Amino acid sequence: MGEHGGVKRLTDLPAGGRGVVRCLKGGKDFVARMAAFGFTTGTEVAVGQNYGHGPLIVSVRDTRVALGRGEAHKVMVEESVDGTGPENQQPG
Amino acid sequence: MEQARRISSPGEDPIVPEDRVITVALAGQPNAGKSTVFNVLTGLDQHVGNWPGKTVEKREGICRLNEKDLRIIDLPGTYALSAACAEERVARDFILRERPDVVVVIVDATALQRSLYLVAELLWLPAPVVLGLNMMDVAERHGVRIEPDVLQAALGIPVVPMVARRNQGIRELMSAVQDVVRGVRPCVPRRPAIRQDHRRELESLCRVLTGQVPAPYADEWVALKLLEGDEEITALAGEWLSSERWQAIETILAQHEDGVVAIASGRYEWIGRMVRAALVRPGAGQVTVTEKLDRVATHPVLGLLVLLGLLGSLFWVTYAIGTPLQRWLDASVVHAGAHQVRAALVGRPAWVTGVLVGGVIGGAGTALTLLPILVIFFAAFGVLEDTGYMTRGAYVVDRFMHPIGLHGKSFLPLCLGFGCNVPAVFGARTIGDGPQRLLTVLLAPLVPCSARMAVIIVLAPVFFPDHPAVVVWGLVTLNLAVLALMGRALRRFALGGKHLPFIMELPLYHVPHAGSIARSVWHRTLAFIRNAGIVILAGAVIVWTLSTLPAGRIESSYLAALGRTMAPAGALLGLDWRMMTALLSSFVAKENTIATLGVLYDVTGGDRTLDESIKGTLTPAAGLAMMVVQMLFIPCLATVAAMRAELRAWRWIVVEIVLLLVASFALGALVYRVALVLGLGA
Numbered sequence: 001m002g003e004h005g006g007v008k009r010l011t012d013l014p015a016g017g018r019g020v021v022r023c024l025k026g027g028k029d030f031v032a033r034m035a036a037f038g039f040t041t042g043t044e045v046a047v048g049q050n051y052g053h054g055p056l057i058v059s060v061r062d063t064r065v066a067l068g069r070g071e072a073h074k075v076m077v078e079e080s081v082d083g084t085g086p087e088n089q090q091p092g
Numbered sequence: 093m094e095q096a097r098r099i100s101s102p103g104e105d106p107i108v109p110e111d112r113v114i115t116v117a118l119a120g121q122p123n124a125g126k127s128t129v130f131n132v133l134t135g136l137d138q139h140v141g142n143w144p145g146k147t148v149e150k151r152e153g154i155c156r157l158n159e160k161d162l163r164i165i166d167l168p169g170t171y172a173l174s175a176a177c178a179e180e181r182v183a184r185d186f187i188l189r190e191r192p193d194v195v196v197v198i199v200d201a202t203a204l205q206r207s208l209y210l211v212a213e214l215l216w217l218p219a220p221v222v223l224g225l226n227m228m229d230v231a232e233r234h235g236v237r238i239e240p241d242v243l244q245a246a247l248g249i250p251v252v253p254m255v256a257r258r259n260q261g262i263r264e265l266m267s268a269v270q271d272v273v274r275g276v277r278p279c280v281p282r283r284p285a286i287r288q289d290h291r292r293e294l295e296s297l298c299r300v301l302t303g304q305v306p307a308p309y310a311d312e313w314v315a316l317k318l319l320e321g322d323e324e325i326t327a328l329a330g331e332w333l334s335s336e337r338w339q340a341i342e343t344i345l346a347q348h349e350d351g352v353v354a355i356a357s358g359r360y361e362w363i364g365r366m367v368r369a370a371l372v373r374p375g376a377g378q379v380t381v382t383e384k385l386d387r388v389a390t391h392p393v394l395g396l397l398v399l400l401g402l403l404g405s406l407f408w409v410t411y412a413i414g415t416p417l418q419r420w421l422d423a424s425v426v427h428a429g430a431h432q433v434r435a436a437l438v439g440r441p442a443w444v445t446g447v448l449v450g451g452v453i454g455g456a457g458t459a460l461t462l463l464p465i466l467v468i469f470f471a472a473f474g475v476l477e478d479t480g481y482m483t484r485g486a487y488v489v490d491r492f493m494h495p496i497g498l499h500g501k502s503f504l505p506l507c508l509g510f511g512c513n514v515p516a517v518f519g520a521r522t523i524g525d526g527p528q529r530l531l532t533v534l535l536a537p538l539v540p541c542s543a544r545m546a547v548i549i550v551l552a553p554v555f556f557p558d559h560p561a562v563v564v565w566g567l568v569t570l571n572l573a574v575l576a577l578m579g580r581a582l583r584r585f586a587l588g589g590k591h592l593p594f595i596m597e598l599p600l601y602h603v604p605h606a607g608s609i610a611r612s613v614w615h616r617t618l619a620f621i622r623n624a625g626i627v628i629l630a631g632a633v634i635v636w637t638l639s640t641l642p643a644g645r646i647e648s649s650y651l652a653a654l655g656r657t658m659a660p661a662g663a664l665l666g667l668d669w670r671m672m673t674a675l676l677s678s679f680v681a682k683e684n685t686i687a688t689l690g691v692l693y694d695v696t697g698g699d700r701t702l703d704e705s706i707k708g709t710l711t712p713a714a715g716l717a718m719m720v721v722q723m724l725f726i727p728c729l730a731t732v733a734a735m736r737a738e739l740r741a742w743r744w745i746v747v748e749i750v751l752l753l754v755a756s757f758a759l760g761a762l763v764y765r766v767a768l769v770l771g772l773g774a
Contacts, residue, residue, distance in 0.1 A: 024353075027321075028320065028321030028352045029174075029176050029321070031352045031353060031356070032172065032174045032176065032320055032321070032352050032356070033172075033174070033176055033595060034595065035172070035209070035352070035353075035356030035359075035360075036171035036172035036174070036209055036210075037171060037206065037595050037597070038205065038206045038209070038360075040353070040356045040357050040360050041353060041357065042357070043360070048383070048386075049386075049390060051392055053491070054392060054490070054491045055487060055490055055491070055594065057386070057390060057487075057598065060206075061203070061205040061206045062202065062203040062204065062205055062206060062236075063203045063206050063597055063598075064382070064383075064386070064597070064598040065595060065596065065597055065598065066390075066483065066486075066487045066490075066594070066595070066596040066597075066598055067594070067595055068490070068594030068595070070594070071594060071595060
């Protein structure tokens with residue numbers, strides 16, 4: 001899926017940015033909760049909204065999910081530079 | 093309770109052959125359309141309550157199918173089956189302990205991958221699973237095509253495509269359920285396994301657990317939950333196992349901290365295999381209606397405007413339709429009824445009339461006149477939930493709610509509190525998550541409702557003729573500050589302060605379905621009458637009895653006596669027994685304060701108005717203290733009844749009343765002292 005732009009926090013991806021989840025930096029409860037919403041390592045995510053403050057909207061596994069900033073901060077993603085992810089719809 | 097019926101299998105027990113009631117548990121993630129399925133199945137024949145000892149809603153109903161009754165249990169909507177929240181514990185405990193004959197899981201066809209996560213967990217529990225593939229129409233509109241037969245073959249359990257909102261596929265779903273119960277349709281699920289690199293650890297855990305796990309738990313499920321770090325199962329296993337075995341378990345777990353990741357990955361690998369053949373998906377890049385609408389609805393500024401606009405229209409509808417209806421009911425039903433009863437009771441002792449007219453008719457009238465407003469709020473909430481907007485509203489205000497220990501979902505219910513606290517309490521039902529909902533219910537009475545505003549709007553100009561608006565504004569601000577402080581304190585000290593991650597699905601927008609909204613309005617209204625109506629009636633009778641006995645006059649009544657015993661507390665605030673009595677009478681309805689003061693200051697007898705009489709006995713400082721107490725005083729009877737109906741436990745309500753009593757008097761006293769220092773004592 002094209003070249004990658006290094007590992008960063010999900011909060012650092014701009015709206016329209018895409019990435020692949022590399023790890024979740026939290027306790028077991030947090031990891032389990034995130035997994036139930038589709039966030040696991042290797043999953044492609046697309047940021048639909050990120051205003052630099054407040055919660056984010058992220059598309060993951062056919063679902064739009066609102067994610068608190070604190071929670072998004074704990075998600076490490078590898079940014080996809082070319083943005084040709086196969087799964088998620090491109091938000092505006 | 094169902095145990096006995098279930099154990100007796102046909103043939104063994106001649107009294108209950110074939111006829112035993114089949115129990116079907118409905119599971120599903122939130123927004124998958126589970127409630128719609130439940131409503132279609134059970135019609136109006138359902139019972140709404142709470143799960144024992146939990147603030148989680150329990151819905152149960154009977155579905156008549158081919159001359160047979162099926163008992164349908166609506167499990168709470170959950171994304172998974174961990175121990176992290178009450179809803180998930182309730183769902184899995186029910187399946188484990190009550191062993192339903194079949195678990196029907198409703199899956200959202202538009203989000204198949206994520207929805208199957210719950211199925212991956214359910215297949216490990218000891219009940220056959222039938223999968224209802226819902227919202228096939230929406231999926232098709234979005235270009236997602238699913239082959240139910242292929243999915244069925246892959247999963248090894250019956251898969252029924254359906255559109256619950258249009259009543260399509262539900263009959264087929266239920267006949268699949270009956271086939272599974274009768275054993276004519278195979279249900280041999282292919283369960284997900286843990287990720288390859290953790291299989292050995294799982295096996296060693298299972299070996300240690302062999303023979304140690306009591307029914308209804310299964311070794312492998314327990315092993316999986318231990319690896320996941322499930323608090324509840326970890327604690328239970330600690331009790332079941334000898335210390336040597338427990339040590340062995342702990343050693344394995346300590347080496348594999350990432351077990352939870354391996355299990356989740358294993359589940360998604362399995363999901364990938366299941367959907368690979370069944371899912372025919374279109375090319376990416378399509379901008380959906382939902383995304384277009386969300387550009388406005390979730391925008392930090394525009395989204396707030398949308399939310400405030402909706403809230404404004406809701407209040408407008410309430411005042412334009414609800415309030416006139418309320419007045420009409422009050423005049424033509426309550427007052428006319430009271431008049432009739434009074435006429436019929438001529439010559440009887442005054443207390444009989446007082447209790448019957450004031451207590452019974454007054455109490456029933458309070459419940460009755462609340463109905464128009466409640467129906468409007470229930471309908472509005474139904475529409476907002478059904479369209480999918482509710483989560484957007486919650487998203488936009490989320491950051492403003494964190495400082496008071498709440499999430500965005502509490503915003504709308506609490507806002508309703510400005511109209512009336514009762515719908516605010518009921519509105520908390522939409523929050524879903526237990527502690528959040530409890531906290532919202534407990535904070536709702538601190539939102540200044542219109543009845544309390546009416547009282548301070550009358551009293552403020554009496555004591556502060558020059559600046560009544562400033563005083564009213566100050567009181568409202570103080571009230572909201574107390575709300576924020578109490579929210580933080582309760583979150584921190586009473587609810588464990590546990591930070592629940594804020595993750596919320598934003599479902600696709602739907603056109604609301606009138607039928608399902610009407611049904612939910614009907615059930616909620618019925619539940620209000622059944623659960624809250626009786627408490628309101630009883631409370632009104634008690635307070636009215638206290639305020640008329642023994643002599644039929646409030647000034648010499650037991651209520652006034654109670655007011656007199658409270659006078660020493662009132663003295664700290666510069667208030668006399670009459671003010672205390674007025675506060676007590678405001679328990680039935682907040683607006684009673686003014687009416688009681690009118691009677692106690694004998695407005696009709698003398699030639700002075702209420703303003704003059706009160707001003708003659710109270711200093712501005714005491715007046716201010718009175719208003720502070722009035723604003724923060726214990727919730728009104730209808731609100732208490734609503735809280736009781738929602739929380740199903742008096743414990744928290746008692747805590748709440750004590751907290752508010754202390755807070756209102758302490759703050760009243762503080763304000764009084766400060767006001768004295770500022771020279772408002774004369």
